[in-house]
Amino acid sequence: MRGRVVYLRNPKRREVSAACGWLFSGIQTMKAGERAGAHRHAASALRFIMEGTGAYTIVEGHKMSLGAKDFVLTPNGTWHEHGIEEDGSTCLWQDGLDIPLTNALEANFYEVHPEDYQASNLPLDDSPATYGSPALMPELDKWDQPYSPLLKFRWDQTYEALQNYAKVTDGSPYDGVIMRYINPKTGADPMLTMGANMQLLRPSEHTKAHRHTGNIIYQVAKGEGYSVINGKRFDWKEKDIFCVPPWMWHEHCNTQSGEDACLFSFHDLPTMRKLGFYAEQALEDNGGHQVVNG
């Protein structure tokens, strides 16, 4: 029982089961009391909660409670399982994986946990309790994995961080007030192959266009607006998912005049940067804005 998953099927990437480039995106739903068995694979995964209460993920014995707009990691090679508490409600989340890349590189494996579920006596939410505070780290930390010891990133803290940062920055011309989720122990991306961002567009903010290598899949966390991708306009509102494939011009607009809008995104830029393949270009013409064709 894995809950119900539909995946975002890009007709041009159907043979590799990718939504965009080498990234997979699925929408999963589980009901109160449901629990999916533990497994692991070489592919890294992440999950962004869309709605519901009582969801949890257990990674290598660390159980994390999850609410709407929380972001959780299930890194490369880790035992992991998901479920909904008995007193929770039906939950919906987006699953992001690099499984198409892992398959393409012939590096994947898949294993079911020998005892179906992970046994653990670690306290609930021990990962954020240990690593989720600003600029403090346990003195005697023994963490030696290549991925972040902080496995869950809370929405309330993330949104507060964006609001604080917004007070003192002009932001990026292409992305507004944009922050990167990091491994707090190193400052690097939280997993080896994929990174994630949350960005805030101020009321009526309309960014300029740029393009770069790598794939980005967005999920609208708050508000409404549109993005122009290679000359075509895509309107969006909360919980919508859209993507920007490699080297396509893109710009974002918050159409609300009194509210900020927030976009969660995950991407393969860590892969592109590690391999020396990251390149970026700003649109010079037309004041930095695309001509909209569609």
Next chain:
Amino acid sequence: MRGRVVYLRNPKRREVSAACGWLFSGIQTMKAGERAGAHRHAASALRFIMEGTGAYTIVEGHKMSLGAKDFVLTPNGTWHEHGIEEDGSTCLWQDGLDIPLTNALEANFYEVHPEDYQASNLPLDDSPATYGSPALMPELDKWDQPYSPLLKFRWDQTYEALQNYAKVTDGSPYDGVIMRYINPKTGADPMLTMGANMQLLRPSEHTKAHRHTGNIIYQVAKGEGYSVINGKRFDWKEKDIFCVPPWMWHEHCNTQSGEDACLFSFHDLPTMRKLGFYAEQALEDNGGHQVVNG
């Protein structure tokens, strides 16, 4: 006008003006409306606020408001200045510097700011607004200094972090629930030569003894208790300062049965570790506790 400073004079380290090893400690007080001119030096400095309201420090144009038990950096080579707002109160803080080390290595210099005070139009507290959130970093960060971009560490966040961590850890046998202030961009110590910790001793907690190379200067942030240092007992309560010189056995005890106690400390362990000089030993005898002689 630099406010009034008394420094902690260790009779054995008088010729190098050190409180302990190669670390300087001073107590500084300034009154409302006072302001000391900007200067810079090769030595790194830090400050832990003991009491008062309205204190501020400006580092390279970044102005930070400071309350009791906040911790602020003025790293190696940076222009810095301190003062108290007109509507503040008389403040007291501990100054910690590696100036004895800098002098010993014949690397120090001292410069007064050509215009007496730094001019800046950066918003107040822009450093913590940008870098002071858990596990998030500006996507387009240009920070390229060897010290932390987060220059101020708030007491309320620090104490909350310790309380959260205390729920899920047994802590260190020698130090209780102890966390290290870090450079959030790298996970390293916030300055090249000195680090700082905050530790929480649970009600009635009595740690075991160990000893190590390097010097530590403690300031009691909360509660009361005692430490045994090389067989001698030193009682302490809030705002007291004490030190542990190299290779001396030390253990800590919170004598309150209903309250936690907190110790701020700064040290030269980053220097010791970078140079390969860190060594540590646990006391094996007597259940890990020293026999108290004095």
Next chain:
Amino acid sequence: MRGRVVYLRNPKRREVSAACGWLFSGIQTMKAGERAGAHRHAASALRFIMEGTGAYTIVEGHKMSLGAKDFVLTPNGTWHEHGIEEDGSTCLWQDGLDIPLTNALEANFYEVHPEDYQASNLPLDDSPATYGSPALMPELDKWDQPYSPLLKFRWDQTYEALQNYAKVTDGSPYDGVIMRYINPKTGADPMLTMGANMQLLRPSEHTKAHRHTGNIIYQVAKGEGYSVINGKRFDWKEKDIFCVPPWMWHEHCNTQSGEDACLFSFHDLPTMRKLGFYAEQALEDNGGHQVVNG
């Protein structure tokens, strides 16, 4: 005029023009006095000289003279060109590229040099003269590229290194006396995506089998013998090329009783390791040797 190139076409990887996985291999020949124009691309390339005299490669203005069994880099994004001096002879070399990977990640670009050939007044072989000595580096080195400043690795030095190392090591159970070409400034692989090794099999040495993720393309530099790959025997002698695809068992045998044999190889293990996808397994059964089926 690019000389003549044939590429090694793997029928299962035909649509991506790869010899193995995401690696391209071609055999190129040029005649005395021929010169191919300068170009650059996001893909990294390397070349292992098979025969002839007077070959040269120019990378970002650094011209390198090349003899048989020399190994030369043309890293990601660098202007490069090849040719044969007028007084040279027809040369043959293997070209290795990660162009299938670069294409798959939609990160490639291709540019012809605006002036057809690179102009440069750098002295011949300045790269090995500067960076090609054991454990010494220019004190004031300004190199800041992600690839090795040493662009050419001489066969005579490589073979001598293997002979020296062979005197003091048992070698690897799977690969004999095997060394990795490195970036001498960092100790890392010389390019971001691909690495290269030279290994020496002692007279009659027969290694044990293991398997791992990632692709390896071998070229026989000296001697003769065979490799068993997933149960099938492949005999080889000098200048032969063969490959080991991901997760296939492989072991090597030098069939000469009085001579060592040397295998050059290049691979995508740096990519696999950076992304967390490297995995390896030793064959336990049958004394570590495969049963040969073919």
Next chain:
Amino acid sequence: MRGRVVYLRNPKRREVSAACGWLFSGIQTMKAGERAGAHRHAASALRFIMEGTGAYTIVEGHKMSLGAKDFVLTPNGTWHEHGIEEDGSTCLWQDGLDIPLTNALEANFYEVHPEDYQASNLPLDDSPATYGSPALMPELDKWDQPYSPLLKFRWDQTYEALQNYAKVTDGSPYDGVIMRYINPKTGADPMLTMGANMQLLRPSEHTKAHRHTGNIIYQVAKGEGYSVINGKRFDWKEKDIFCVPPWMWHEHCNTQSGEDACLFSFHDLPTMRKLGFYAEQALEDNGGHQVVNG
């Protein structure tokens, strides 16, 4: 029996037994067949052979044969011992140590080997045979120490490296053709606290003056000339030792018109750089040359 050692006593640094700043320099001599017992200490040491044959050093079981002008490491905390083979001749070398720094930081310890001498069945010169080749590293290297796995740097290779580099560089305006001994596995300095250089001054070359923090102790490896240090001229010839204390102007001159001159030097610049204390200034006046006063 430790051989005979005289140490270079700087009257201003007598109380810390330093030749310059926090560096110790001694001249040691041993006769054929002599052998000093194994010991270890927190201080790092290095040795530059001045004359004689048959010298050896054993570091953690790795025995290295040493000839004139070879440079050998005995890093922080390693068991080491020295001696002269029975068929050797009386040898002379310079010992360089950071023991004054180690003492100042109260980090030193000293231990005699429990069995007087190290037992080892590692082959002679296994360290240079494994790590002493240009840009090649064992594929399966397990080295995990913070110091260089290459413990011996041969004079013939070093001099050849300088000659090669001299053909393609203008060199440093302050130091001529200067190279840094490195840890070949990382490109960093070979020990944590001290580095070493060899520099070649071309016939009649006279460098410009600069000054910097940190201490340098020179030994003339070849030729003759003079250095001007803070306005005073010091003539030197092969085997002479001289030093440049912190922030003193210095320039070098090879007075031979037909021969190059070579200066070996060791220094504490790694310490200064790690702690953020490195600073440097070029002399602007008088064409970059000091006025000689003495």
